[in-house]
Amino acid sequence: MTRFDEVGMRIGKFLRPYAVIWPALTAALVMPSAASAMLPREIQARLLAAHNVARTEVGVPAMHWDDRLATDAEQWARHLARINALVHWGAQGEPDNQEGENLWMGSRGYFPVEQMVGTWAAEKAAFRRARSWEDNFQSVGHYTQMVWRSSTRVGCAIASNAQNDFLVCRYSPQGNFFGQKPY
Numbered sequence: 001m002t003r004f005d006e007v008g009m010r011i012g013k014f015l016r017p018y019a020v021i022w023p024a025l026t027a028a029l030v031m032p033s034a035a036s037a038m039l040p041r042e043i044q045a046r047l048l049a050a051h052n053v054a055r056t057e058v059g060v061p062a063m064h065w066d067d068r069l070a071t072d073a074e075q076w077a078r079h080l081a082r083i084n085a086l087v088h089w090g091a092q093g094e095p096d097n098q099e100g101e102n103l104w105m106g107s108r109g110y111f112p113v114e115q116m117v118g119t120w121a122a123e124k125a126a127f128r129r130a131r132s133w134e135d136n137f138q139s140v141g142h143y144t145q146m147v148w149r150s151s152t153r154v155g156c157a158i159a160s161n162a163q164n165d166f167l168v169c170r171y172s173p174q175g176n177f178f179g180q181k182p183y
Contacts, residue, residue, distance in 0.1 A: 148175025
């Protein structure tokens with residue numbers, strides 16, 4: 001079992017209380033626009049709902065699905081699957097795209113999307129303990145991007161190689177600006 005598998009199992013326990021409300025949240029939220037080339041509408045809706053559960057918990061308005069962001073995420077997810085590593089956009093000299101980004105990698109076919117996003121949502125525990133979110137950015141940055149008040153749109157994609165699935169979510173407007181509070 002890889003480290004990501006173990007984290008995913010812990011996150012699954014964290015998400016169980018939400019299992020009852022997921023269908024209602026999915027139905028109540030703005031449904032994604034036309035399906036992206038990569039993800040079926042049902043998966044888009046589940047990814048969006050997973051983000052919006054975390055946002056609802058802190059009183060931040062729901063995000064909406066953005067196909068352009070999903071297309072950008074799809075291109076990067078395919079790249080990550082080819083290199084079999086997590087590398088943020090821009091780390092290899094790519095131009096600033098003005099998009100926030102969360103990355104996830106785990107054993108292929110093992111995790112539902114709720115667990116993938118749940119690993120980011122679980123950072124909330126470290127966020128609450130931090131004196132300043134900036135001081136603990138490595139431990140809470142995925143979570144803060146998810147709940148960043150001014151981020152109103154999200155688009156995600158999943159790509160796989162023989163060993164791993166790669167989830168990339170892109171956000172606009174981007175969040176995680178030092179000197180500002182997430183919400």
